[in-house]
Amino acid sequence: MNVSNLTIQPQSAASNVVLEARDVAKSFGKTRALVDARLELRTGEVHGLLGANGAGKSTLSRIITCHVKRDAGEITYRGAPLETNSTRDALRLGIALVAQETTLAPDMSVLENIFLPELGRPGRLSFNALRRRASEILGRLGHEHALPLDMEVRRLSAAQRQLVEIAKALALDANLVIFDEPTASLSPSEVERLFDIMARLRDDGRALIFVSHRLEEVFAITDRVTIMREGRTVANAVPTTSLTQSDIVRHMVGQELNTVYSHAPAAVAGVVAPVVLEVKNLSAPPAVRDISFSVHRGEILGLGGLVGAGRSEAAEAIFGLRPRKGGVIKIEGREINPTKPADAVKAGIGLVAEDRRVQSIVPDLTVRENLLLAHIGAHRGFGLGYAQREKKLAALIKSLDLPADRLDANLLTFSGGMQQKVVMARWLLLEPKVLILDEPTKGVDIGTRASIYGILREIAALGVAVAVISSDFEELLGLCERIVVISDGTSIADLPTTMLDEEKLTLLAAPRTSTARNTEFLRKLTADFGGTAFWALLEENGVICLSQTSATTDIDTGLRPGEARELEATRIPSALRQRAPSFVTEAGYATLLLPMRSRRGSDLGWIGLTLPADGSLPSPDIIAARIAALNAID
């Protein structure tokens, strides 16, 4: 890789390095967010910064923009050490951040927002001059007329706000712009437009950092990538063209897999337990689009995915904390329609929310009262009715190992793990049918973590249906029997843990901007030609099916959406192996496999169409043309 690096940049590779970070370390309390982070950024490049949840990408970005102060390490910027610790200084040096959750003032106009940093400077502002500069900047972005300068920012779409953020960075004449997950709220065509802008900035000689989970987009826009894992840089400034999607995932996940959880939980043998919670096509826009899953009695189901995939929002929608637009929720076969948490509690659901301090803990009540809070909600009488729960409470305190002598203390003085146990006990006291836990080990020390896993297994063994939301894939794989993968607000896979590893899970969870459009495309394809159409990623010996639709039931490719298979385990191995631009016939099936590329030429996977071999086959060119048309800009 270094060799190819040298051939691409034969001379003065070092001279156009704009920023170099070495041995950067940062801890938040006991958590070590960064251990040994490195980054080398050149002018005129888009540099991908990748990593799993919690790998340290955001922390590193925020250290570069001086939002966060580093504990150790050196950062040189344009040859001089970067030693400021105020964001204003960083802005003056030309380092700007285009954040995912925009930092705009919603009540101010586009113009005022673009020049917001100017308001912090002394002197009088000339609005006419600012207006001229704003039009000039937007013109450079190719959006001179798309953004009315006087419009209030709150009335703009997500994409337009992103544009304002970028204009704001340009107004500062930033040389280094960090894009932190900029595409999360954009549609495919908006993403293409953003990439055009980024390419233009790169060609202007600026340095861009692109932080993203989206592998497709990384390949589409970046020149080099740096991959982080657990606070370390594990691949430093590698040219993107020398990598494949699986290479990146391997770096993100690491090799030392399955060491902590050697025991995969035994699959439930024999009789399948009855379904307790069934969720079908749940939607609660914008975060939750189409989520379906079911949890059986005595089972621990994992809801996996990336931060922001819509898992917490789905749990909140089920629990009545968030309005639902569609979908069916059933408890033991009976449909429920919770509009407030009290309804869900009555139906037998408990939710241990992600943010304990905000969503669970009542700071002015004692530990005992916090334990009994859900009881008070469920209690029908006028008094407190604590007596009726006394026995159960004593048993829980014992089994959860809570300090019985500190029940009158303030819950905030307890450790994170202990707080979590109290919140769990709050629900267990009501003997729920379903317990949903959102990131149950967040901010919990390792020791208590193990005991929480033990408690969850015990609860499940007692017949409670348990659903665990976690961004820690290792945790999900170790704890759960089955995992439903959620990406971009949609449940895309439902697999037993035995079929998964961290790598496959990461690949499945990576949001794909093109998912909805491609699935629709497959539907049209089968409507016109019959048979079965699929969208898949191909590796040397394996295939990961992302989506599949069938017009008939008699064609079985052996692929399942959201599942990874060995090529030989499918019914169409030759076609998948040959990848020829024509129909390959085998075992009564004829399969056409065509690559799909975005307008910028990045790899979006493969589209396959399997038809009965004895029927008439359409011309491959027609289908190739359709795929090409799909990816032309709309």
Next chain:
Amino acid sequence: MSTNTSTAKNFFSGLTRRLEIRMLGLAVAIAICLSILSPYFLTANNIFNLLDQSVVIGIVAVGMTLVILTGGIDLSVGSVAGMTGIVLGLALQQFPIPVAILFAVLTGAGVGLVSGILTAYFGLAAFVVTLGVMAIARSLAYIFSGQTAISNIPEAMSNIVYTDVFGIPSNVLFLVLLYAVAWAYLTYTKGGRTIYAVGSNKEAARAAGLNVLFYSILPYVLSGALAAVAVTFSIAQLLSADPLGGNQMELDAIAAVVIGGASLFGGRGSIIGTLIGVFIMVMIRNGLNLLGVSPFWQGSAIGSIIIIALLVERLVNWRSGR
């Protein structure tokens, strides 16, 4: 062994850790100062006087405590007292006393219900809603009364105040009972604990399945009703209903609740603390009158004492690291 002294020490520091105890200490200190400055202060006559003066403000402060515990505020109590007083005065012209009182109390509760729904259901800021209601209620008080006090109140009304039960004036007895009931409600019932939970962390309370909406509205209803009860006692004493009645009562009530240790952010405070706060307010006023301090200076004195009490409280909390 030193366990005895250390437990005593623990007991003492446990006591001082409680805000009510510290404020009770403040109240006692004020009482001692005033009794030294004025020989008349500690006479039986003046003590009854103090209790009598505590009744009206004390009743209003109970409702204010409930509202503040949920993280709200009710600026309208004074005006609602003025308006319901006029309603009572007019009703007494046509109905028997109990019916007239019930009518006034229901009117107060109704006004509170409106404030409660506007803040809890529609999510408007309590400060602004009750500020608006304050203006409306005062204006209605003038309109209903025709801008003059209603003075032909039946003599029998005064029985409400001056009937002695076991040697205690009925209005003082009512105050004691009201505080006992309010304390029991806040400590031992689902509703009381829900009010604390809502004020302390509304989101967590909702997520735990508590009825946040109902218990956010209820305090305003009770606050409005209690404002009417308070003005009933005041009219019974004066035998006159004034449209200006209850003027600035909200300030005294809020001051009493805050001196009693409640947090204006909700979730923290107690009914006993409020009672102590009421006594502190009344004692200061009474003492300044006894000492012959000009009424124009009294506002400055009371305001300073409130601010100093809270400042000391904050400094104590900083030192103990809270």
